[in-house]
Amino acid sequence: MxxxxxxxxxxxxxxxxxxxxxxxxxxxxxxxxxxxxxxxxxxxxxxxxxxxxxxxxxxxxxxxxxxxxxxxxxxxxxxxxxxxxxxxxxxxxxxxxxxxxxxxxxxxxxxxxxxxxxxxxxxxxxxxxxxxxxxxSDMARDEWEGDEALICTCFGVSERRIENEIESGGLRTIMEVTKACNAGAGCRSCYSLIEDILEEVNREQ
Incomplete structure (x- = not known):
């Protein structure tokens, strides 16, 4: 050419x-x-x-x-x-x-x-x-067989761990949860799940 x-x-x-x-x-x-x-x-x-x-x-x-x-x-x-x-x-x-x-x-x-x-x-x-x-992460979360629901697959953070951090620290935002236990610090596919947990735990308190 x-x-x-x-x-x-x-x-x-x-x-x-x-x-x-x-x-x-x-x-x-x-x-x-x-x-x-x-x-x-x-x-x-x-x-x-x-x-x-x-x-x-x-x-x-x-x-x-x-x-x-x-x-x-x-x-x-x-x-x-x-x-x-x-x-x-x-x-x-x-x-x-x-x-x-x-x-x-x-x-x-x-x-x-x-x-x-x-x-x-x-x-x-x-x-x-x-x-x-x-x-x-979506695949790993779907195939998880542990006793507790796995929320953050990047750092292996369970639903119970996040709930405990929210309750003990009075956390209100995803950024605060991430700082406390690393959940959401990776690919962020768990953001919506963390938001749901924040809403539920804070509503019950």
Whole structure:
């Protein structure tokens, strides 16, 4: 395919605005593909730039991420961000990975300063990661066979533990519950459940 001089110049100028690590990971991305089944899938997309991302995780019985893969259609920053984040969550528990994925600055130090129009790419990757962990959390909660209802699968916090913290500490908000026992500090799929417990316990007091 023949590219005009102006088109080539535009590509070069765009790539020059990225860090050397971003360029390297764009041309040589890591962790591309699909995780081994059973896999948990998270997706994200941007209507603004048309980028799409799919993250797949394989998680073992101890809730540790043993495989983290992605497929992306987007710019160099999106691909580099996905490569970096998959690398960093590999070997972490779902709770650790979800908490890391919630941090807005999670990839900034490694990627360096980003062009304004690409600044949202790391957030797309973090969104897809957390979405995949939420799918795992929903499954783990449904299959739980313990004596007490499991609310926060990321940190193994039961309904009774949350009730006790609310009663003893006079807690009123999810943030207060999270600070007291870590429930909700990971993928946040349990937020609505924590809200229900807060409402019920405080209504009875």
């Amino acid at each position: 023949h590219l005009s001089r102006a088109w080539k110049s535009g590509i070069i100028t765009s790539m020059q605005r990225n860090s050397s690590l971003t360029v390297e990971l764009f041309f040589n991305p890591k962790h591309v593909g699909e995780a081994t089944e059973p896999r948990f899938i998270g997706r994200s997309s941007s209507f603004q730039c048309g980028a799409t991302l799919r993250v797949s995780l394989h998680i073992d019985e101890s809730a540790q991420i043993t495989e983290a893969k992605f497929k992306a259609a987007g710019c160099s920053v999106l691909v580099a961000s996905a490569s970096l984040l998959m690398d960093q969550v590999l070997g972490k528990t779902t709770g650790e990975a979800a908490a890391f994925g919630q941090q807005a600055e999670a990839l900034k130090d490694k990627l360096g300063a980003l062009p304004v129009e690409r600044s949202g790419c790391p957030a797309l990757v973090r969104e897809a990661l957390v979405s995949a962990i939420q799918e795992y």
